[in-house]
């Protein structure tokens with residue numbers, strides 16, 4: 039267990055200051071912290087950043103997120119956002135399928151810079167009663183095999199914090215997950231993605247565009263409007279295929295934005311804030327429950343393996359982790375068995391959506407263009423309104 043601190047000689051404090059420590063205040067961590075604090079649990083929410091902070095993301099927040107956030111009392115969107123009405127799936131040779139997204143009254147899929155969205159969630163968690171400390175966490179503190187706290191660095195140096203349960207929501211590069219599970223080096227279970235922002239001369243409409251370019255399979259390039267004159271642009275590709283081709287993500291993105299239709303929209307405006315980040319694609323067999331600890335959001339590898347959408351699963355697993363923790367605290371059983379309901383909860387909420395995507399992702403290993411071909415050329419059997427189909431990966435729809 040790399041980086042975990044084990045101290046069998048000294049027992050953790052009998053009554054630690056916090057009932058629960060949540061590591062990471064992204065969508066998974068802030069959601070979990072808010073739900074626990076609303077139920078009267080003493081929550082310490084730690085993050086190595088102060089808020090607002092940037093996050094490399096396409097910034098598409100699906101409708102399902104806003105529905106799920108009602109569970110923690112966030113009932114209205116009070117921050118700037120750009121409402122999305124359509125999804126355009128594009129191929130190499132001008133092929134395009136367009137879908138209309140079905141909104142709910144007052145709610146819809148939005149593009150929101152993550153600095154804004156995450157800050158709103160973070161402040162909501164604090165308003166619900168969570169306490170925040172800025173700490174860079176190195177890993178868990180173990181008593182035997184039980185996680186009893188976290189060790190890290192604060193402004194004044196080394197810090198140890200103790201809690202009865204730790205929810206690790208420290209994202210794709212999670213130090214907690216590495217310490218508890220070991221490094222996950224299987225390239226086909228990761229993607230790499232680069233995002234940037236660009237202003238546009240042309241007025242943008244309410245469509246997000248996903249382009250399935252031959253050179254970027256399995257994966258896609260995107261153009262997502264953030265305002266009528268600014269877009270989040272990017273490119274993401276499965277890591278095993280990315281390593282086997284000759285171009286950098288920046289070169290691939292530049293090539294995409296050079297397509298005549300996009301070049302005309304962008305004019306002479308330059309790309310801003312380019313940032314690449316790893317994406318942990320979902321697979322079923324990753325361990326996510328430990329004695330005294332749970333992994334949520336990207337730290338638990340909860341990103342849709344085809345769309346790479348992870349905000350909705352992060353919020354859902356934050357809720358599921360909080361619920362399992364509440365039950366374990368009430369029962370006084372913080373062992374792995376006591377927290378095992380977490381696996382049941384997230385499976386109920388997400389497994390139906392993830393299962394076909396995992397299968398498609400596996401098939402992509404042999405047939406990398408399969409998903410693009412299916413999305414662009416195969417007519418869906420069933421409902422005439424295709425927005426129902428495309429809503430599923432983007433909006434979840436379970437809550």
Ligand SMILES: Cc1cc2nc3c(=O)[nH]c(=O)nc-3n(C[C@H](O)[C@H](O)[C@H](O)COP(=O)(O)OP(=O)(O)OC[C@H]3O[C@@H](n4cnc5c(N)ncnc54)[C@H](O)[C@@H]3O)c2cc1C
Pocket residue numbers: 061062063064065066067084085086087093094095096097098099100173174175176207208209210211212213231232233272314315316317334335336337340341346347348349350352
């Ligand atoms: C380029 C790109 C584009 C994407 N586009 C989309 C999209 O459009 N829609 C979508 O749904 N998903 C998208 N995703 C996925 C999405 O960004 C993630 O799935 C989502 O952010 C997961 O939320 P989280 O709370 O688990 O982790 P994060 O949002 O990563 O939050 C983790 C938090 O933990 C903190 N942290 C990290 N390490 C430590 C440490 N050692 N100590 C203390 N704190 C720590 C970080 O500062 C951060 O605040 C994209 C991902 C990438 C890389």
